[in-house]
Amino acid sequence: xxxxxxxxxxxxxxxxxxxxxxxxxxxxxxxxxxxxxxxxxxxxxxxxxxxxxxxxxxxxxxxxxxxxxxxxxxxxxxxxxxxxxxxxxxxxxxxxxxxxxxxxxxxxxxxxxxxxxxxxxxxxxxxxxxxxxxxxxxxxxxxxxxxxxxxxxxxxxxxxxxxxxxxxxxxxxxxxxxxxx
Numbered sequence: 368x369x370x371x372x373x374x375x376x377x378x379x380x381x382x383x384x385x386x387x388x389x390x391x392x393x394x395x396x397x398x399x400x401x402x403x404x405x406x407x408x409x410x411x412x413x414x415x416x417x418x419x420x421x422x423x424x425x426x427x428x429x430x431x432x433x434x435x436x437x438x439x440x441x442x443x444x445x446x447x448x449x450x451x452x453x454x455x456x457x458x459x460x461x462x463x464x465x466x467x468x469x470x471x472x473x474x475x476x477x478x479x480x481x482x483x484x485x486x487x488x489x490x491x492x493x494x495x496x497x498x499x500x501x502x503x504x505x506x507x508x509x510x511x512x513x514x515x516x517x518x519x520x521x522x523x524x525x526x527x528x529x530x531x532x533x534x535x536x537x538x539x540x541x542x543x544x545x546x547x548x
Contacts, residue, residue, distance in 0.1 A: 415481070419481055422474075423481050423482070423485055425458070425460070425482075426460060426481070426486050429454075429455065429458055429460055429485075429486065430485055433454050434451060434486060434490050438490035441490065441492060441493060442492060447496065448492075448496055452497060452527055452529075453527045456527035457527070460482060461497055461500065461527070462500050462501075462524055463482060465524055469520040469524065470525070471520070471523075499530075499531070500529060502531075504519065504523060506532055507519050507520060508520070536548065
């Protein structure tokens with residue numbers, strides 16, 4: 368319950384500020400390109416934002432309490448980790464890529480990778496199951512019309528369900544890069 372409360376707090380914080388807006392610069396400030404000379408104070412910054420650190424902390428706590436204690440069981444039995452997926456959904460650690468417009472967090476790739484890395488530390492198999500909806504929902508996010516997005520993307524947020532897509536072609540099988548038609 369406290370983890371779910373933490374996620375709700377993160378969601379309300381996200382409404383006030385986003386990682387992207389915190390990195391914006393004023394118009395006319397040059398951030399790249401010709402005429403920008405390197406200086407000693409410039410370079411890559413690997414410091415997480417406060418929001419990203421909260422996501423990492425939540426994922427680490429979830430992994431410690433919910434993933435690591437059962438990882439060996441699911442590895443040994445091959446059972447699908449439904450109980451863990453349901454807890455991850457309740458906590459808000461599933462379907463992170465779904466846009467806010469459809470009830471999701473709308474997290475970008477870096478934020479998603481930070482969370483994925485923490486959970487995968489506990490069990491890559493369970494993390495793969497958690498991430499499967501990203502693969503299954505992406506065709507709808509990319510090419511779906513508004514009605515399809517509302518119907519299918521919101522369902523992924525409302526209840527702990529899984530989605531999938533199928534791709535096959537004679538001569539290519541499931542090799543998407545080998546499809547000819």
